[in-house]
Amino acid sequence: MNAQPLLTLRQLACGYGGQRVVEHLNLHLERGDIGCLLGPSGCGKTTTLRAIAGFEPVHEGEIQLADRIISRSGFTLAPERRRIGMVFQDYALFPHLTVADNVAFGIRKHAHVQRIVAELLELVHLAPLSKRYPHELSGGQQQRVALARALAPEPDLLLLDEPFSNLDGELRRRLSHEVRDILKFRGTSAILVTHDQEEAFSVSDQVGVFRDGRLEQWDTPYNLYHEPLTPFVASFVGQGYFIRGQLIAPQKVQTELGVIQGNRAFNWPTGSSVDVLLRPDDIVYAPESALKATIVGKTFLGASTLYRLQLPTGNQLEGIFPSHADYRTGEQVGIRVAADHLVVFPALGSVAAHETLPEAGVRRFSSI
Numbered sequence: 159m160n161a162q163p164l165l166t167l168r169q170l171a172c173g174y175g176g177q178r179v180v181e182h183l184n185l186h187l188e189r190g191d192i193g194c195l196l197g198p199s200g201c202g203k204t205t206t207l208r209a210i211a212g213f214e215p216v217h218e219g220e221i222q223l224a225d226r227i228i229s230r231s232g233f234t235l236a237p238e239r240r241r242i243g244m245v246f247q248d249y250a251l252f253p254h255l256t257v258a259d260n261v262a263f264g265i266r267k268h269a270h271v272q273r274i275v276a277e278l279l280e281l282v283h284l285a286p287l288s289k290r291y292p293h294e295l296s297g298g299q300q301q302r303v304a305l306a307r308a309l310a311p312e313p314d315l316l317l318l319d320e321p322f323s324n325l326d327g328e329l330r331r332r333l334s335h336e337v338r339d340i341l342k343f344r345g346t347s348a349i350l351v352t353h354d355q356e357e358a359f360s361v362s363d364q365v366g367v368f369r370d371g372r373l374e375q376w377d378t379p380y381n382l383y384h385e386p387l388t389p390f391v392a393s394f395v396g397q398g399y400f401i402r403g404q405l406i407a408p409q410k411v412q413t414e415l416g417v418i419q420g421n422r423a424f425n426w427p428t429g430s431s432v433d434v435l436l437r438p439d440d441i442v443y444a445p446e447s448a449l450k451a452t453i454v455g456k457t458f459l460g461a462s463t464l465y466r467l468q469l470p471t472g473n474q475l476e477g478i479f480p481s482h483a484d485y486r487t488g489e490q491v492g493i494r495v496a497a498d499h500l501v502v503f504p505a506l507g508s509v510a511a512h513e514t515l516p517e518a519g520v521r522r523f524s525s526i
């Protein structure tokens with residue numbers, strides 16, 4: 159069966175009043191898929207979500223849901239007529255209504271309201287708490303009520319704006335997995351906004367990385383990690399270091415770690431200066447290797463240990479090794495590069511060489 163498009167944004171520009179926050183936005187969500195808008199604070203994720211919900215008019219381009227245009231310049235279908243549900247960061251439950259009445263709110267006139275509410279409360283594991291009020295629930299429980307309430311009218315699309323960010327650690331992880339399971343079980347399509355990459359990857363089928371109001375890449379988590387299209391995406395998603403090198407053949411780069419060969423060819427001229435992205439899992443412990451690095455830092459992660467490694471030139475990298483062998487800071491270890499999916503960007507004249515990258519993730523250049 160062919161995948162059916164549900165949501166399409168075409169050349170969308172949106173913002174507030176005359177101010178454009180997001181421009182040239184194109185994306186496409188299949189029915190039943192969960193998409194995510196990921197990016198640093200202020201890059202326009204929530205603005206995009208509000209435009210999809212119909213809370214903000216669009217300046218240019220259009221938004222199509224199933225077979226109808228719901229927004230274009232000069233036309234905004236009212237939010238309540240879009241068949242779109244919302245789940246907010248702060249839950250936004252009605253404080254004077256019980257859990258069951260909150261869930262029933264959008265389907266009060268439905269003939270089978272009680273049955274639907276009972277089924278949804280089962281689904282979100284809150285059946286025993288149906289008579290409680292929101293203030294008598296934990297944050298995680300309140301967010302489950304909000305999810306059940308949003309699902310009750312069977313929306314075509316569910317929008318979730320940072321739904322887990324008021325929850326901490328383990329609960330946040332557990333609930334995000336649970337929400338994915340619930341959405342998949344019901345076949346509900348959704349768009350999630352987050353600035354947490356782990357959350358984006360664990361919940362979504364497709365993730366869009368935003369930067370300054372532009373979508374840099376809309377792709378699967380796997381492709382974002384292994385095939386980032388821009389240095390920004392490479393840096394925002396995952397960890398790693400860029401090592402400067404020289405292209406000596408379409409698939410080979412000469413670096414201070416030796417010749418690194420990937421599984422794809424680059425068509426820049428031989429001799430081009432390039433930056434190769436090396437993630438911690440690309441650096442393998444290899445006692446027999448002539449290439450040695452000095453351990454200058456380590457973080458125990460349980461099953462594995464993340465080592466900060468200094469090369470003979472003084473440049474640094476990170477490597478992740480199984481934790482059953484434990485090495486001390488100051489010790490020398492043999493390493494080799496095992497990077498099948500070589501991620502390479504042109505170095506000279508590259509805009510990326512001058513940009514400020516977010517704190518987490520890739521350091522643009524390795525250095526002491």
Ligand SMILES: Nc1ncnc2c1ncn2[C@@H]1O[C@H](COP(=O)(O)OP(=O)(O)OP(=O)(O)O)[C@@H](O)[C@H]1O
Nearest residue numbers: 174179197198199200201202203204205206352353
């Ligand atoms: N109501 C508003 N009126 C005018 N400008 C706004 C309004 N809301 C947000 N902005 C601006 O739009 C830009 C994008 O904001 P937006 O909330 O979409 O970012 P975000 O990516 O969701 O960030 P965060 O992760 O911090 O929520 C910011 O510069 C912000 O100051």
